Amino acid sequence: MDNVFNFLSRRRFLLTAGAAASSSVLLKGCLGNPPDEVLRQAGMTAPQQTAQAANVNPAQAPETATVKLGYLPIVEAAPLIIAFHKGLFAKYGMAQVELAKQANWGAARDNVEIGSQGGGVDGGQWQMPMPYGLTTGKITKGNRPIPMALVLKLNTQGNGIAIAGKHLGKGIGLQLASTKSLFGQLKATGSQFTAAYTFPQANQDFWIRYWLAAGGIDPDRDVKLLTVPAAQTVANMKTGTMDAFSTGDPWPYRIVKDKVGFLSALTAEIWKNHPEEYLALRSDWVERHPKATKAILKAVMEAQQWCDRDENREELARILSDRQYFNLPVDVLLDPLMGKYDMGDGRIINDKSMAVRYWTDSQGSVSYPYKSHDLWFLTESVRWGFLPLSILDEAKALIDQVNREDLWREAAQELGVAAAEIPKDTSRGVETFFDGIQFDPADPTAYLKSLVIKRVAI
Known part of the structure; x- marks a missing residue:
């Protein structure tokens, strides 16, 4: 022994x-x-x-x-x-x-x-x-x-939306309402704004979609969205093939440190204490x-x-x-x-x-x-047409199974x-986003109804 x-x-x-x-x-x-x-x-x-x-x-x-x-x-x-x-x-x-x-x-x-x-x-x-x-x-x-x-x-938190340096000074920040015309002009000239995330229909796709839609920009019609592995983001921005990227640290900040681009928004600004x-x-x-x-x-x-x-x-x-x-x-x-974030556009966060x-x-x-956060992800999936509206009827049982x-x-x-x-x-109760929209897990349908840009008819 x-x-x-x-x-x-x-x-x-x-x-x-x-x-x-x-x-x-x-x-x-x-x-x-x-x-x-x-x-x-x-x-x-x-x-x-x-x-x-x-x-x-x-x-x-x-x-x-x-x-x-x-x-x-x-x-x-x-x-x-x-x-x-x-x-x-x-x-x-x-x-x-x-x-x-x-x-x-x-x-x-x-x-x-x-x-x-x-x-x-x-x-x-x-x-x-x-x-x-x-x-x-x-x-x-x-x-x-x-x-x-x-x-x-x-x-x-710990995520951000990075923008290619060629757009510095054009007003692309947390609030996009004043720059909506820019996206339209790019689309009209055949150089549609191209944004990427690391996996479709998941966190980093949702963050950039929410940010765009809150500014009146339809992520499915006004921009081009694609999937790119995080490690390729710096190279893709350097070559000019990508206008924006949504991903986790350290990649957004590295884009700033390498002087390739700037940060328009932190996800902590879009939804404080988000899952x-x-x-x-x-x-x-x-x-x-x-x-x-x-x-x-x-x-x-x-x-x-x-x-x-x-x-x-x-x-x-x-x-x-x-x-x-x-x-x-x-x-x-x-x-x-x-x-501590040097956003690369003159804005400093400490x-x-x-x-x-x-x-x-x-x-x-x-x-x-929190099960309420799982419900938001499923509801947001319904918003963009990734899941059918009927999933909300089954959501509780599904969440109880997985969570x-x-x-x-x-x-x-x-x-x-x-x-x-x-x-x-x-x-965790009612969640509030930067544009004033609220998600009450007791009534996800009301959240969907409050959204202007969405793929679901409700």
């Missing part, structure tokens, strides 16, 4: 101290399993051994220590990276977590379809409402449903491993708390900048993390409340996955999160 504990104590130290020494594409938090004979003599499985070495409550010990999670190199991924980098997954018994950097959102979708057993992933970071599109088969190959369990919101990206896993994985799911949640929650402390933001920028993660200069990351948040914001919990806020609550309680930090309601 002493051999078991000596092996695992050394293993835990190495996992915690050396978790960052991994591949830039596939990051493994695993140093191998204890010898079968040692486990047999101890009478415990590998996950139980790992949990005991990490001082995990035996009743909470995960069913497996292994999971493979996908991420993309934008600030939304920070809690996953910190949980891995600082050994927090191992702390809660998940010593064999692998982080797999995804080339783009399409690759992330394809990899969760095949699952880790097929060389893909068990889940990871997602734009919304991708977990719903996977669950219903709307965005999968052959429309095969891949039921997903949405378990945690990774962050709020951004989420952690979701395949439902079949969660059903087999409910305790492991909560172990992952506890590690990511602790990472979110760490990320949100101002005194840690400089270290966070250094970690994310590393070659194995983002491979970017620290200064491109640090200023936005501190709420406001921590405009920065990305991971654990709490001025409206309470960031990490908790596993119950697991979040259980994990938070096991982690010792203060009761005051655990939301009492699955709705």
Whole structure:
């Protein structure tokens, strides 16, 4: 028995101290399993051994220590990276977590379809409402449903809309009403304004659509929208093939730093404390491993708390900048993390409340996955014709199926999160956008009726 504990104590130290020494594409938090004979003599499985070495409550010990999670190199991924980098997954018994950097959102979708057993992933970071599109088969190959369990919101804010430098001085900012004619002129001359996002019918598509429509510009008729991976944005703006881009930090700010363009708006200006990206896993994985799911949640929650402390933001920028993660200069990351944005058009923002948040914001919990936010994403999908109006009749049942806020609550309680930090309601209530439009989750139809530009007849 002493051999078991000596092996695992050394293993835990190495996992915690050396978790960052991994591949830039596939990051493994695993140093191998204890010898079968040692486990047999101890009478415990590998996950139980790992949990005991990490001082995990035996009743909470995960069913497996292994999971493979996908991420993309934008600030939304920070809690996953910190949980891995600082050994927090191992702390809660998940010593064999692998982080797999995804080339783009399409690759992330394809990899969760095949699952880790097929060389893909068990889940990871997602734009919304991708977990719903996977669950219903709307965005999968052959429309095969891949039921997903949405378990945690990774962050709020941290996105922006960047504009090519050739449009500097033309009045393109948060408010677009005075520049509506510019878009019409470009279209009339055959050089239609071209804007991009990283995946269709998801967060960054919604942000730029909302911004355009609020200014009286129809995103489907007055501009050309297309999908471009975040890493290609700087090059595309330099060549003049793209007029605008909606994506997460650090890419919008890098466009400014590289003097390629400017920022017209932060998403924090469009919708303060808006929901951004989420952690979701395949439902079949969660059903087999409910305790492991909560172990992952506890590690990511602790990472979110760490990320949100101002005194840690400089270290966070250094970690994310590393070659194995983002491979970017620290200064491109640090200023936005501190709420400092040189917008590139003479406007300077220095406001921590405009920065990305991971654990709490001025409206309470960031990490908790409010069902009311899921409903907004589904309603906005109806607005643009991505989903039929009838989906709203089925929305509650669908959200109850996909959104596993119950697991979040259980994990938070096991982690010792203060009761005051655990939301009492699955709705955050009425949401207000920069143009004065409100979304009341109790009446999504009223929201649709209040919108001038939309594809749904209501």
